Amino acid sequence: MSDILGERDAAVPKDLTRVAEPSRESQLPKRFYDVASVEPGEGGFLIQLDGRSVKTPGRATLAFSSPDIAQRVADEWQAQSERIDPLTMPMTRLANTALDGVASDMQAVKEDIVRYAGTDMLCYRADRPDGLVNRQNALWDPLIDWAQAGLGVRLALAQGVVHVAQPQASIAAFNVHLGAIDDPLALAALHVATSITGSAVIAMALYKGESDLPTAWEAAHVDEDWNIAEWGEDEEAKQRRAARHVDMEAAAFVLGQSA
Numbered sequence: 001m002s003d004i005l006g007e008r009d010a011a012v013p014k015d016l017t018r019v020a021e022p023s024r025e026s027q028l029p030k031r032f033y034d035v036a037s038v039e040p041g042e043g044g045f046l047i048q049l050d051g052r053s054v055k056t057p058g059r060a061t062l063a064f065s066s067p068d069i070a071q072r073v074a075d076e077w078q079a080q081s082e083r084i085d086p087l088t089m090p091m092t093r094l095a096n097t098a099l100d101g102v103a104s105d106m107q108a109v110k111e112d113i114v115r116y117a118g119t120d121m122l123c124y125r126a127d128r129p130d131g132l133v134n135r136q137n138a139l140w141d142p143l144i145d146w147a148q149a150g151l152g153v154r155l156a157l158a159q160g161v162v163h164v165a166q167p168q169a170s171i172a173a174f175n176v177h178l179g180a181i182d183d184p185l186a187l188a189a190l191h192v193a194t195s196i197t198g199s200a201v202i203a204m205a206l207y208k209g210e211s212d213l214p215t216a217w218e219a220a221h222v223d224e225d226w227n228i229a230e231w232g233e234d235e236e237a238k239q240r241r242a243a244r245h246v247d248m249e250a251a252a253f254v255l256g257q258s259a
Contacts, residue, residue, distance in 0.1 A: 030084070038070045056096045076088070094250050114174060117174045124164075151204065193207075193255065197219075199220060
């Protein structure tokens with residue numbers, strides 16, 4: 001119910017004896033630099049803030065072999081306003097993950113991607129309605145065909161959600177392609193793309209240059225887009241999808257530079 005004097009001010013806590021919690025923005029670190037730049041140095045292209053190299057939370061120097069990736073990261077730092085907001089810095093977050101986490105145990109990350117390959121979203125097809133079936137076939141069949149011709153990975157298909165075991169030879173073939181990746185940043189990007197799409201094949205197609213971001217995104221959201229067209233989309237789901245797209249775009253950019 002509204003207060004007698006009008007609608008309740010959302011900034012005023014309902015329990016007036018409790019001090020309002022500080023906003024998220026007020027807890028972010030203040031910007032402490034004027035210029036973010038890319039400079040060549042030991043380990044590749046470094047991100048510098050007023051001439052001082054940026055380090056990850058784990059104290060690794062933020063350095064990249066690709067000048068284009070480095071520039072994207074520097075642009076994120078330069079775009080910050082009064083406070084530094086990591087949620088607006090997907091490339092920086094991806095790099096931090098790669099250097100502080102993935103680099104120390106790349107095999108574990110590869111094994112997780114292989115698990116996705118064993119239950120790849122592209123293998124589980126709807127049996128109705130016809131419009132959805134046709135849409136899945138149109139967007140997913142070319143990827144399945146490419147996986148067999150380009151990767152040597154033949155995948156078994158099923159209708160519904162009942163698990164279908166994939167041939168061990170196919171999983172082994174997929175593992176060979178993963179094994180060739182020795183760059184922690186590329187592997188981190190591949191893992192992000194895999195987890196967002198639910199498909200190791202879609203992620204690998206991005207890495208190999210077989211797919212671009214719009215095509216990969218569309219293929220990954222066939223079912224979701226169908227449901228939105230039928231029932232609409234609520235605002236919270238829309239915001240979650242937008243956040244996923246930001247991270248997916250960063251991963252796709254790295255993969256495009258890494259192949």
